[in-house]
Amino acid sequence: MSTMRVSLINPAFSTIYGPYQYAARVGATPQMPLGLCYIAGAARRAGHEVQLIDAEAERYPREDDLIDEIARFRPDAVGFTATTPLIPEVADLTKKVKKRVPGALTVVGGVHVSSVLEGIYTDRYAPEADACVYGEGENTFVDLLAAHEKGEPFDGVPGLLFRRDGKVVKTRSADPPVLDDLALPARDLLKVDRYQWSIPGKGIQAVTSLVTMRGCPFHCAFCEVSKIFPMKVRYRSPDRVMDEIELIQRQFGIRHLMVQDDTLTLSRKHSLALAKKIEERGLDLTFEGYTRADLVDEELLVTLKEAGLVRLSFGVESGSDEILKAIRKGTTTEMYRKAYRLCKKIGIETRCSFMIGHPHETRETVKKTIAYVNSLEVYQAYVNVATPYPGTELFEMARQGVGGLKLLSTDWKEYRRYGNPVIEVNDLTAQDLKKLQRTAYLRFYLRPRIMAYNLRRAGWKAAFVNAVAFARSILASLLPRAKEAPAPAVGAAGGC
Known part of the structure; x- marks a missing residue:
């Protein structure tokens, strides 16, 4: 088999934060496109x-500059990944x-293709793509290149959608x-120094993403992860x-990991084995990661902290136990209260969404x-407006009017959480939800103890940058959408 030249593109996404993109660019978790790194490695x-x-x-000033960069490479194949609000942009890029x-x-x-399946070619934003990959894409993409x-x-390539004779074919x-059989992510193809983050006790440093497992056994109504990964959870061997961590440290000198497992402590046995x-x-x-309140205990967290855990994020979702039941979260408000108290006791920084x-x-x-x-022992929060992404139970609930929901649009470019x-x-x-999102941010971050904490941990310089970005976002959220100006390109200075 001869060598093909393959371009893989992660489109710019900060605009999906809408008026909050200013704060997102300094305060949101650096999102290295780990999925594409795995595809590139394969x-x-x-x-x-x-x-x-x-x-x-890489902050391309214009979309055409990105196209120029792709064209200079003279690729035989070009692949894009897309979430739901980015599919209009990806359609234009193709x-x-x-x-x-x-x-x-x-x-x-990407997740949007896996969520809508055949609908990817019948939608108003149908991309001019020769094929679309659904599910986990490493093997599918390599097989597709070979067939091409x-x-x-393409019929013999599993995991594909494509058009033939005016009809959509799904293989x-x-x-x-098998996760241990996959090629390691090709991080070396990225400008890894662009991914900077403020680390508790370390300041702003280069970071990278890592996964130790795939899949999620839970059934949250708002989540689409099961559309890509099967319900059965699979783990990588410790x-x-x-081996991957040691390679990261040798190649890049990076010593902080953003663990992108859907639930870091899903398996106590796996977590303890990694720590050992x-x-x-x-x-x-x-390292840091995301988990659930019902999957932490003192012994586990102490062990993980000794191994290097410095920050945990919990998806709190609601302060109403009735609503937590309605969205099938499987947790209670009291569980989160106890989890945050436990993290504070042990000395692990926390976030919430x-x-x-x-x-x-x-x-x-x-x-x-x-x-x-605001009553929890947490010092940083992300406030989202519930968004019924296609393929989720929440989307069907909104279409059917469950719980008083009313779906206002199926224009994917409008599907922003901010x-x-x-x-x-x-x-x-x-409009009420938009105002309440702004109110929630102001009431959380303008409390004296929160301002003092973030100033103390971030330092004056970073705190000033964060404060300016936060103020710009709040002001932008007051403007009609037509007057929202795109955030200018900025350097990766890291966030709070």
């Missing part, structure tokens, strides 16, 4: 030459690539890969994870949620 191991572009990190690089195979993958190179039909689902391996190999590192606009939400339950979050609700619920209009 393609390179198959003998192909790969270009990997993270348009968000059209431009077709014009600039005629003959190149164009491919689209040999001039074979059988690809078998989930030794394989340690870190100790055995004498690795000098810190929550949403407003759930089914059965009212103005009173939103007020209750804001008061509840400053742009696409639902109404009971006594809350879209």
Whole structure:
């Protein structure tokens, strides 16, 4: 098999934060496109030459500059990843690539494709893609390149969607890969120094993402992760994870890891095994991740802290136990209260995220949620408006009016969680939800103890940058959408 030249593109995404993009660019978790890094690693191991572009990190001033960069590489195949609000942009990019690089195979993958399946080609934002990949894409993409190179039909490639004779063809689902058999992510193809983050006790440092497992056994109504990963959870062996960490440290000198597992402590056995391996190999590192309140205990957290855990984020979602039941979260408000107290006792920094606009939400339950979050031992929070992404149970609930929900749009470019609700619920209009999101941010961050904490941990310089970005976002959220100006390109200075 001859070598193909393959371009893989992660489109810029900060605009999906709407008016809050200013704060997001300094305060949101650095999102290295780990999925594309895995695809790049698989393609390179198959003998192909790969270009990997993270348009968000590289800050192309114009979309045409990105197209120029792709064209200069002279690719035989170009692949894009897309979330739901980015599919309109990706559709436009595929059209431009077709014009600039005629003959190149164009491919689209990502969570949106896996959520809508055949709908990817019948939607108003249908990309001009020769094929779309659903599910886990490493093996599918490599098999697709092989079929294309040999001039074979795509029918025999599992995990594909494509058009033929005016109809959409969907091949059988690809078998989930054995995680230890996958090529390691090709981080070296990225500008890794662009991913900076403020680390507790360390200041702003270069970071990278890592996964130790795939899949999630839970059924939260708002989540679409099961559309990509099967419900059965698969784990990487601890030794394989340690090998990757050692490679990261040798290649890049990076000593802080953003663990992107959907639930860091899902398996107590796996978590403890990883901690033991870190100790055995004498690795000098810190790490952080996401988990649930019902999957932590003091012994586990103490062990993980000794291994390097410095920060945990919990998806609190609501301050109403009735709403937590309605969205199938499987946790209670008291669980989160205990989890945050435990983290404070042990000395692990915490974050939280929550949403407003759930089914059965009212103005009173939103007020209750804001008061509840402000009562927790947490010092940083992300406030989202519930967004019914396609493929989720929440989308069907909104279409059917469950819990007072009303779906206002199926225009995917409107599906932003910040400053742009696409639902109404009971006594809350879209404008009400937008205002309450702003109110929640102000009431959380303008408390003296929160301001003092973030100043102390971030330092004057970073605190000033964060404060300016926060103020710009709040002011932008007051403007009509037509007057929202895009945030200027900025350097990766790291966030709070």
